[in-house]
Amino acid sequence: FWGIKQYETVKSHMQKKSKFLITGHPRFELLKPEYHYIYQQEVDAIKQKYNNFILINTNMSFGNNIKGDDFVRSNYIDRFEKVDQIINFDKKKLNSYKSLILNLAQKEKKIIVRPHPEEDKSFYKEAFKEYNNIYVIYEGSVIPWLLSADIMIHPDCTTALEYLFIGKRPISYLPKNYPEDLATKLPIHSSKCFTSEDKLIKYINNNSKLNDQLEKSKYPLLEEYFSYSKPTTELIVNQIDNLFDSYNNSGQNNLSIVEKAYLKLKSLKFLLLTNTPCTKLMKNKLKGLSFGVVKNIHASLYES
Secondary structure (H helix, E strand, O other): OOHEEEEHHHHHHHHOOEEEEEEEEHHHOOHHHHHHHHHHHHHHHHHHHHHHEEEEEEEOOOOEEEEOHHHHHHHHOOOOOOOHHHHHHHHHHHHHHHHHHHHHHOOOOEEEOOOOOOOOOHHHHHOOOOOEEEEOOOOOOHHHHHOOOOEEOOOOOOOOHHHHHHOOOOEOOOOOOOOHHHHHHHHHHEEEEHHHHHHHHHHHHHOOOOOOOHHHHHHOHHHHHOOOOOOHHHHHHHHHHHHHHHHHHOOOOOOOOOHHHHHHHHHHHHHHHOOOOHOOOHHHHHHOOHHHHHHHHOOOOOHH
């Protein structure tokens, strides 16, 4: 489990509680200050190109989906009872962020807009095409962008938690009187929150120390949900190592012919259907996660 809160949520359904561990997640452990050097080369390149900038991470994948509203309804109706309300809420957020970004741009601030991977980027490119200080970018991992940004604004995006892990306080902006039951709560609880565009812009203009090192002890959610203090990778690797030894000793470490054939066919299907909407969406979501990226991170850790 990532944290004690997740464990408490599901423990009543466990038959053998001793088989579960609270470890945190390596994705978040890599955000701790001691690992920032892994991304330094990318951070230097971003800062050299864009210098000081406001990073805006959007989260409107239901109302601005790359595959449209009908896909969202058919794909998520079984998982989200209020799917139509979420679509409408996202469209309100979309319009609110368009207005906010345009007003920030008038202040001659440099803005990087990073859409959610399921979003249609063309909305932002069209809306801001006449501005040379607004850049719509979705490439690579979000982490170097978070490390490079002077300010990070989001509606209710999980990148807020990553920003907090890094040691910076995110800003959440949502439309006035937004439906709280439809918003993602943890990112909002981790942020300085605004529902007034004017107040947000005034706050940014009047605060020159938005990225002063924050006290993580004031954010117990980091420990409760993400086990901030635990040596996550070490715990997981040791557990996998123990399981691997047990599995080898059991003599049951070979896949059957049927299992091997199934996995081979599945990989071939993915390679052949490269231009379908689903695979395009999957590839977009997996940008920044490749063998090369993992290899580079491993090399940086090994060299340290």
